[in-house]
Amino acid sequence: MGLVQENVRNFCIIAHIDxxxxxxxxxxxxFTGALSSREMEDQVLDSMDLxxxxxxxxxxxxxxxxxxxxxxxxxxLNLIDTPGHVDFTYEVSRSLAACEGALLVVDxxxxxxxxxxxxxxxxxxxxxxxxxxxxxxxxPSAEPERVKQEIEDVIGLDASDAxxxxxxxxxxxxxxxxxxxxxxPPPKGQVEEPLQCMIFDSFYDxxxxxxxxxxxxxxxxxxxxxxxxxxxxxxxxxxxVGVFTPAxxxxxxxxxxxxxxxxxxxxxxxxxxxxDTITDAERPAAEPLSGYRQVVPMVYxxxxxxxxNQYEDLRDALDKLRLNDAALLYEPETSVALGFGFRCGxxxxxxxxxxxxxxxxxxxxxxxxxxxxxxYRVNQTDGEVVMMDNPTKLPPxxxxxxxxxxYVKASIxxxxxxxxxxxxxxxxxxxxxxxxxxxxxxxxxxxxxxxLAEIVFDFFDQLKSRTKGYASLDYELIGYRVxxxxxxxxxxxxxxxxxxxxxIHKDKAYARGRALAAKLRTLIPRQMxxxxxxxxIGNKVIARETINAMRKNVLAKCYGxxxxxxxxxxxxxxxxxxxxxxxxxxxxxxxxxxAVLAIDE
Ligand SMILES: Nc1nc2c(ncn2[C@@H]2O[C@H](COP(=O)(O)OP(=O)(O)OP(=O)(O)O)[C@@H](O)[C@H]2O)c(=O)[nH]1
Numbered sequence: 001m002g003l004v005q006e007n008v009r010n011f012c013i014i015a016h017i018d019x020x021x022x023x024x025x026x027x028x029x030x031f032t033g034a035l036s037s038r039e040m041e042d043q044v045l046d047s048m049d050l051x052x053x054x055x056x057x058x059x060x061x062x063x064x065x066x067x068x069x070x071x072x073x074x075x076x077l078n079l080i081d082t083p084g085h086v087d088f089t090y091e092v093s094r095s096l097a098a099c100e101g102a103l104l105v106v107d108x109x110x111x112x113x114x115x116x117x118x119x120x121x122x123x124x125x126x127x128x129x130x131x132x133x134x135x136x137x138x139x140p141s142a143e144p145e146r147v148k149q150e151i152e153d154v155i156g157l158d159a160s161d162a163x164x165x166x167x168x169x170x171x172x173x174x175x176x177x178x179x180x181x182x183x184x185p186p187p188k189g190q191v192e193e194p195l196q197c198m199i200f201d202s203f204y205d206x207x208x209x210x211x212x213x214x215x216x217x218x219x220x221x222x223x224x225x226x227x228x229x230x231x232x233x234x235x236x237x238x239x240x241v242g243v244f245t246p247a248x249x250x251x252x253x254x255x256x257x258x259x260x261x262x263x264x265x266x267x268x269x270x271x272x273x274x275x276d277t278i279t280d281a282e283r284p285a286a287e288p289l290s291g292y293r294q295v296v297p298m299v300y301x302x303x304x305x306x307x308x309n310q311y312e313d314l315r316d317a318l319d320k321l322r323l324n325d326a327a328l329l330y331e332p333e334t335s336v337a338l339g340f341g342f343r344c345g346x347x348x349x350x351x352x353x354x355x356x357x358x359x360x361x362x363x364x365x366x367x368x369x370x371x372x373x374x375x376y377r378v379n380q381t382d383g384e385v386v387m388m389d390n391p392t393k394l395p396p397x398x399x400x401x402x403x404x405x406x407y408v409k410a411s412i413x414x415x416x417x418x419x420x421x422x423x424x425x426x427x428x429x430x431x432x433x434x435x436x437x438x439x440x441x442x443x444x445x446x447x448x449x450x451x452l453a454e455i456v457f458d459f460f461d462q463l464k465s466r467t468k469g470y471a472s473l474d475y476e477l478i479g480y481r482v483x484x485x486x487x488x489x490x491x492x493x494x495x496x497x498x499x500x501x502x503x504i505h506k507d508k509a510y511a512r513g514r515a516l517a518a519k520l521r522t523l524i525p526r527q528m529x530x531x532x533x534x535x536x537i538g539n540k541v542i543a544r545e546t547i548n549a550m551r552k553n554v555l556a557k558c559y560g561x562x563x564x565x566x567x568x569x570x571x572x573x574x575x576x577x578x579x580x581x582x583x584x585x586x587x588x589x590x591x592x593x594x595a596v597l598a599i600d601e
Pocket of ligand 1 (some may be wrong): 015346
């Protein structure tokens with residue numbers, strides 16, 4: 001097998017979002033003849049519709065390519081795609097662990113960004129050979145020399161022979177492939193040893209069940225092998241092994257050092273957890289590969305159907321999405337205001353938005369989403385510690401000793417001109433300054449400890465708008481800290497609307513309560529009677545607004561008028577109704593539930 005492994009190269013592409021990772025991957029596929037240019041009309045590696053629309057990579061994939069190098073030999077290249085967004089860092093780290101090398105793509109006009117660095121550190125942790133590629137050199141604003149210098153200064157990599165490329169025009173692609181062959185080491189594993197494969201991604205196929213993308217580290221796997229998932233102990237029989245070229249193609253077997261997929265009539269992606277080790281059930285490895293961890297959702301929100309009769313449909317839709325997304329969590333919950341729905345857990349805000357959009361678009365559901373919340377740790381006076389993902393579940397004040405909230409270490413990279421703006425924002429968001437590093441002379445890396453809850457609100461949007469889009473952000477969880485937190489409730493017509501409740505820092509509660517009450521007054525239409533809106537903390541009312549009673553009946557002016565006009569009006573009202581939720585005695589439009597998020601302080 002030695003000879004085969006010698007000619008295998010497993011590599012991935014790491015980059016900040018939009019620096020051209022997918023475009024470069026497409027060019028590589030095209031160059032190696034895996035796809036004709038006609039097939040390249042759409043970017044291939046980003047396959048989901050939503051991904052294409054948002055221009056981001058959500059699911060990573062692996063493609064096997066044959067490349068005839070200038071040395072006359074043919075190499076098997078496995079290109080593993082990685083997601084570019086901070087929500088999916090764990091998936092990035094697993095796909096890196098499946099490789100020996102990484103192309104570090106940096107935009108020649110933008111230079112290094114926060115996620116470039118984050119990904120480079122992940123790659124270094126995994127001992128990957130890093131090949132710098134400076135992309136978009138066709139742009140008039142490209143400054144490859146400055147970017148080279150940045151790579152050397154900031155990352156400490158030798159960038160003197162960084163490849164200059166334009167994924168758009170196809171320039172430098174052969175140089176990239178030659179560098180992969182020359183610099184990325186071949187895989188080392190032993191075919192004779194017991195099987196150890198790492199799952200770096202999985203997806204659900206309606207006919208074949210859950211399919212695992214794997215890197216075989218030691219041993220071999222083929223059709224008929226009885227495999228065991230080392231984190232759960234569950235066993236399955238392999239029905240198919242194969243590779244993507246990018247079309248799926250069955251192969252005889254996968255051996256140490258190779259990358260491919262395994263099908264084994266697995267009903268649920270929960271059994272093919274990213275990071276888990278697959279071994280041979282009859283000759284198991286002594287230990288799993290290192291680095292596996294279970295992904296934990298960081299952000300929770302309630303999802304409720306606007307029409308109560310869509311509850312079952314919502315459950316079915318979540319079941320279906322979950323098949324393909326092991327990171328999505330949900331459990332039934334009931335809200336006094338909204339009825340039956342689900343509490344859902346997500347990796348981050350982007351993940352949450354993607355799931356919401358898919359539910360509405362692919363499953364045609366009308367949803368109400370409650371404000372996202374992080375998980376708080378409540379230390380009760382009786383000594384019990386409760387993890388709480390829903391503000392309505394907060395124990396009564398008398399039972400609370402203290403509340404802790406999750407904190408992140410945020411790294412923000414920004415041109416020096418905007419340092420003041422970023423510091424001001426971090427201050428407003430209760431951040432604690434920890435560090436500032438100059439990167440070249442024009443840019444700065446700021447580090448802050450920030451409450452995750454503040455990032456979850458509108459931090460990223462604010463950061464972008466206050467720096468004209470120049471700042472980039474990366475963050476990682478660093479633990480829990482005690483904070484002065486209170487629960488802010490909203491009463492409509494004296495009824496507590498649980499879906500509006502939020503946990504918030506004491507110092508911000510008054511401003512938020514006032515703003516929220518004022519906002520709701522503009523969003524909730526007049527009813528037949530006067531509706532008071534109150535923001536309360538505990539028993540204390542901190543803000544009050546009033547929605548005046550409706551004066552006219554819409555139909556009143558139609559009496560005696562022509563019938564079609566009347567019908568039109570009724571239709572219109574019905575349309576409007578669809579987006580309304582009857583809560584107690586008041587009708588609340590869908591936007592109101594998200595308004596909690598959109599308040600500027
Ligand atoms: N001018 C120019 N534009 C490029 C080049 N490479 C990529 N782009 C453009 O840059 C944008 C982002 O490219 P993508 O390949 O989607 O970026 P990405 O890094 O894959 O982004 P994610 O998949 O979201 O991580 C697209 O509009 C590309 O057309 C290049 O060499 N030159």
